Amino acid sequence: MDERLRFLFVVSIIMFPSLVLGECTCDEDGGDRDRKKALRYKIAAIIAILVGGGIGVLIPILGKTIPSLRPEKNIFFIIKAFAAGVILATGFIHVLPDAFESLTSPCLNEHPWGDFPFTGFVAMMAAIGTLMVDAFATSFYSRSHFKKAQPAVFGDEEKVGEHEGHVHVHTHATHGHSHGSVLSSSDELGSSELIRHRVISQVLELGIVVHSVIIGISLGASESPKTIRPLVAALTFHQFFEGMGLGGCIVQAKFKGRAAAIMALFFSLTTPVGIAIGIGLMEVYDENSPTALIVEGILNAASAGILIYMALVDLLAADFMNPKMQNNGRLQVGANLSLLIGAGLMSLIAKWA
Numbered sequence: 001m002d003e004r005l006r007f008l009f010v011v012s013i014i015m016f017p018s019l020v021l022g023e024c025t026c027d028e029d030g031g032d033r034d035r036k037k038a039l040r041y042k043i044a045a046i047i048a049i050l051v052g053g054g055i056g057v058l059i060p061i062l063g064k065t066i067p068s069l070r071p072e073k074n075i076f077f078i079i080k081a082f083a084a085g086v087i088l089a090t091g092f093i094h095v096l097p098d099a100f101e102s103l104t105s106p107c108l109n110e111h112p113w114g115d116f117p118f119t120g121f122v123a124m125m126a127a128i129g130t131l132m133v134d135a136f137a138t139s140f141y142s143r144s145h146f147k148k149a150q151p152a153v154f155g156d157e158e159k160v161g162e163h164e165g166h167v168h169v170h171t172h173a174t175h176g177h178s179h180g181s182v183l184s185s186s187d188e189l190g191s192s193e194l195i196r197h198r199v200i201s202q203v204l205e206l207g208i209v210v211h212s213v214i215i216g217i218s219l220g221a222s223e224s225p226k227t228i229r230p231l232v233a234a235l236t237f238h239q240f241f242e243g244m245g246l247g248g249c250i251v252q253a254k255f256k257g258r259a260a261a262i263m264a265l266f267f268s269l270t271t272p273v274g275i276a277i278g279i280g281l282m283e284v285y286d287e288n289s290p291t292a293l294i295v296e297g298i299l300n301a302a303s304a305g306i307l308i309y310m311a312l313v314d315l316l317a318a319d320f321m322n323p324k325m326q327n328n329g330r331l332q333v334g335a336n337l338s339l340l341i342g343a344g345l346m347s348l349i350a351k352w353a
Contacts, residue, residue, distance in 0.1 A: 033223045033224060034223070034224075034225050035223055037225045038222065038223050038224065038225050038228055039279070041225055041228040041229055041232060042219065042220060042228060042275055042278075042279060044232055045219060045228065045231065045232045045235065045236075045272075045275060046272040046275050046276065048232055048233075048236045049232075049235055049236050049239050049271045049272055049275075050268055050269070050271075050272045051236075052236035052237065052239050052240040052243075053236075053239035053240060053242070053243045053267060053268040053271065054243070054264070054268040055240060055243070056239060056240035056241060056242065056243025056244045056247065057243035057244070057246055057247040057250070057264045057267050057268060058243075058247065058264060059243075059244055059247060060079065060244060060247035060248045060250070060251045061247050061250060061251055061260055061264060063251075064251050071251055071252050074328070074331050074334075076248070077319055077322075077324075077325060077331060077334075077335050078331075078334045078335055078338045079244070079248060079338070080245075080248045080315065080319060081316070081319065081320075081335040081336070081338040081339040081342065082244070082338040082339065082341060082342035083241070083244045083245030083246075083247075083248050083315075083342060084245060084311050084315035084316045084319075084339060084342065085311075085338070085339040085340065085341065085342025085343035085344075085346065086241040086242060086244070086245055086342045086343070086345070086346045087204070087208075087242065087245045087307055087310065087311040087315065088307070088308065088311035088312065088316070088343055089342070089343040089344075089345075089346035089347045089350075090208075090211075090238070090242060090307055090346060091303075091304045091305075091306075091307035091308040091311060092304070092308065093346065093347045093350045094211075094238070094346070094349075094350055095211045095300050095303050095304040095307065096119070096123060096300070096301070096304040096308075098296070098297075098300050099119045099122070099123070099296075099297050099298075099300035099301035099304060100119045100297075101297075102293045102294070102296045102297030102300065103118050103119045103293070103294070103297035103298070103301070104119070105288070105293050107288050107289070107290060107293060108290055108293055108294070109290070113294075118297070118298075118301070119297065119301045120301075122298055122301035122302055122305065123301045123302070123304050123305035123308070124305060125302075125305070126301065126302040126303070126304070126305030126306050126309075127305040127306070127308060127309040129305075130203060130207075130305065130306050130309045130310065131309065131313075133199075133203060134199060134200070134203060134313075134314070137199045137203075138195055138196055138199050141195040141198075141199070142192055142195055194253065194254055197249065197252040197253040197254070198253040198255070200249055200252075200253070200310065200314045200315075201246070201249035201250050201252070201253045201255075201263070202263075203306065203310060203314075204245070204246060204249055204306075204307075204310045204314070204315075205246055205263060205266070205267060206306065207303050207306030207307045207310060208242055208246060208267065208270075208303075208307070209266070209267065209270045210299055210300075210302065210303040210306075211299070211300055211303040211304075211307075212239070212242075212267075212270040212271045212274060213270050213271070213273070213274040213277075214274065214296055214299055214300060214303075215235065215271060215274060216270065216271040216272065216273065216274015216275040216276075216277065216278060217274045217275075217277050217278040217281070217285070218278065218287060218296075219231055219235070219274075219275050219278060220274065220275035220276060220277060220278020220279045220280075220281070220282070221278040221279075221281055221282050221285040221287065222278075222287075223282065230352040231352065233352070234349050234352035235271065237349055238346070238349055239268075239271055241342070241345070241346055242267075243264075243267060243268070245315075246263075246267055247264070249315075250263055250264065316339070319335070320332075320335065
């Protein structure tokens, strides 16, 4: 009896570490591999995500032809709040946890990856970097626009000077010039806001594109139908909602038709192209390799920082502090509910993707 107990004790001592570390393996899971079936799901994912993302980004762009969906209407604020909630949830619920998972993986060396919270640091630096790019780009374009507008202002002043000989004409000209300068101030404010919206839309697309490509590569490199199947629907909705957010920003930026079409197409293609790249890299790509984990973790963390900053500062704060919303209680309630619904739905999708 004592020998049996001794034997069980020794076996338990030997097996205990493997039981504890059973989930921390860096080996690929080969239990559910079926390349042909997985490839069919990947092709379905490329088509579904391309269509879903395209429809999402085009709804606000084509919606501007409908009077009730134009940017100056109340409903546009509500749609944009929903889209901002989606983008915020993408950063906090989808992208940032993936970055933490990658950079704290047991497949990485304890030093330096276990010594410092790199994920939070990279996300913070990305948010600060986005602020700097946002500020510098806006000021640069504003100065460029002001320099272009200066000759027209000087031309108006010279015309006023030509009529100084007549008291009546001078008074009338001064009145006309004052009226003109009020209009130019209004135009300058409008152009400043337009520049701001253009910078916002481009930086936002950058943040979305980075994590969309990473998602696509991960899905494309997978050989497990069980893993891919639920992702097809989840990522289609994911791209659809993100597309709505980006499309709203493109509408406010008032890009010309060609530029808006290029931005919409670029967004729609990112995840499908990522899937295609993943399929091509299937033989050599190992999602548990230290290189893949570090690259994915850093890019995801940076993308999360960009998306969180853009959602909170450039989308939500700008709209929620807008005088139009501040002076309309019903619009405030509607926008807050829309924000919560958008964030809630995108958070729910994290259960599958």
